[in-house]
Amino acid sequence: MGERDDHRFATRAVSWGEDPASSDVGDVVSPIHLTSTYAVPGIDSEFKLDEADPEEGEFLYGRLSNPTRHAAEKRLAALEGGAHGLAFASGTAAISTLFFATVTPGDHIVAFDDLYAGTRRMLESLFRDRLGVDVSFVDATDAGNVADAMRPETKLVYMETPTNPLLRLCDLDAIADIAHAGDALLGVDNTFLSPFLQNPLELGADVVAHSTTKYLNGHSDSIGGALVLDDDDLAAECYHLQRVLLGNAMAPFDAYLTLRGSKTLPMRMRQHEANASEIATFLEGHPLVETVHYPGLESHPQHELAKQQMAGYGGVLSFELEGDMDDAAAFLEALSTFTLAVSLGGVESLVELPAGMTHEPIPKAEREELGITDTLVRMSVGVEAVDDLLADLERGFAAMRRFSEQQPPAED
Numbered sequence: 480m481g482e483r484d485d486h487r488f489a490t491r492a493v494s495w496g497e498d499p500a501s502s503d504v505g506d507v508v509s510p511i512h513l514t515s516t517y518a519v520p521g522i523d524s525e526f527k528l529d530e531a532d533p534e535e536g537e538f539l540y541g542r543l544s545n546p547t548r549h550a551a552e553k554r555l556a557a558l559e560g561g562a563h564g565l566a567f568a569s570g571t572a573a574i575s576t577l578f579f580a581t582v583t584p585g586d587h588i589v590a591f592d593d594l595y596a597g598t599r600r601m602l603e604s605l606f607r608d609r610l611g612v613d614v615s616f617v618d619a620t621d622a623g624n625v626a627d628a629m630r631p632e633t634k635l636v637y638m639e640t641p642t643n644p645l646l647r648l649c650d651l652d653a654i655a656d657i658a659h660a661g662d663a664l665l666g667v668d669n670t671f672l673s674p675f676l677q678n679p680l681e682l683g684a685d686v687v688a689h690s691t692t693k694y695l696n697g698h699s700d701s702i703g704g705a706l707v708l709d710d711d712d713l714a715a716e717c718y719h720l721q722r723v724l725l726g727n728a729m730a731p732f733d734a735y736l737t738l739r740g741s742k743t744l745p746m747r748m749r750q751h752e753a754n755a756s757e758i759a760t761f762l763e764g765h766p767l768v769e770t771v772h773y774p775g776l777e778s779h780p781q782h783e784l785a786k787q788q789m790a791g792y793g794g795v796l797s798f799e800l801e802g803d804m805d806d807a808a809a810f811l812e813a814l815s816t817f818t819l820a821v822s823l824g825g826v827e828s829l830v831e832l833p834a835g836m837t838h839e840p841i842p843k844a845e846r847e848e849l850g851i852t853d854t855l856v857r858m859s860v861g862v863e864a865v866d867d868l869l870a871d872l873e874r875g876f877a878a879m880r881r882f883s884e885q886q887p888p889a890e891d
């Protein structure tokens with residue numbers, strides 16, 4: 480798609496996919512089309528249900544085509560630099576569609592062992608246990624482990640980088656080569672960095688998945704997902720699943736919100752990153768913090784890889800506090816600028832305790848093996864004034880100190 484080079488990223492983010500000339504009155508902002516069905520020219524109209532092509536102005540039924548959704552899909556494709564974009568009802572819907580499009584019973588998937596918990600659960604309880612698709616979870620921080628897990632029946636290698644909540648990275652360029660040498664496709668969940676900071680297609684991936692719920696929409700007021708890819712046949716298969724077999728496309732109002740939110744993606748990402756970097760440095764120097772996980776820190780074990788494959792380090796970080804889960808609770812409960820909540824990628828700062836919230840269903844021993852200790856705190860740093868965020872963290876540390884002074888000294 481030569482078009483992708485025509486405009487720089489920030490220009491595409493503002494207006495790509497929205498075309499005033501396509502509206503009777505010249506709407507600069509694409510209207511929200513809420514209709515579920517479209518008046519057709521006659522009973523013998525040329526196009527049939529499954530084949531109606533919105534590019535040809537063929538609109539038949541809202542599940543199949545919707546102009547607001549297609550505007551969002553064009554925007555998402557342009558931002559990731561792919562020929563085809565598809566918008567879904569959630570990131571989970573996008574990811575499951577990618578799996579349905581690429582594997583059938585008897586096939587094999589190699590996946591990062593540190594995937595988004597919902598994706599891991601989908602692979603285990605739906606694809607492996609019910610649909611007979613074998614899945615190997617490997618520590619992909621070492622690309623050699625991916626190579627070792629490849630089998631003749633491996634059809635898909637599925638990665639995330641950085642991962643949640645420990646911000647581990649994998650080398651997409653190397654893993655793309657490994658996947659392609661085995662005739663498998665590489666799919667990458669790029670939710671954590673957004674296309675502004677990382678472009679997996681350029682690094683060799685075949686398909687990029689997003690939860691647009693996070694940075695792409697960016698305002699914590701919509702659930703959505705996306706796939707972006709170049710291959711025409713695979714895209715046709717994904718469209719067929721989305722529109723006909725699964726019916727899991729993004730709703731028009733969410734498409735509007737995603738179009739609106741994505742306009743400011745570059746500015747938001749720069750501010751998320753500036754704030755997160757400052758907070759990471761502050762935390763690294765704090766006596767009540769044991770470790771900070773942020774790819775922008777020189778202490779991150781894969782900082783060099785981060786510099787190579789990412790255009791920035793993003794707005795998510797995690798750190799371990801001194802003490803136990805009660806100390807962590809005292810810290811979290813004292814925060815007020817940070818909101819205690821799961822999710823990430825919105826303009827407001829959020830904080831959560833994986834061991835007690837997102838990763839609580841994983842047995843403690845397994846959690847600890849993954850590196851998710853009881854005092855690991857994950858934050859999605861927002862775009863507020865960073866001094867207010869730092870002052871909030873000071874309140875958290877002060878509450879921890881007060882809490883530990885109230886505790887009777889440990890007997891030993």
Ligand SMILES: *Cc1c(COP(=O)(O)O)cnc(C)c1O
Nearest residue numbers: 569570571595668670690692703
């Ligand atoms: C949130 C998230 C998902 C799931 O997206 P939903 O929109 O909640 O369905 C998948 N991958 C990553 C990395 C996420 O953060």
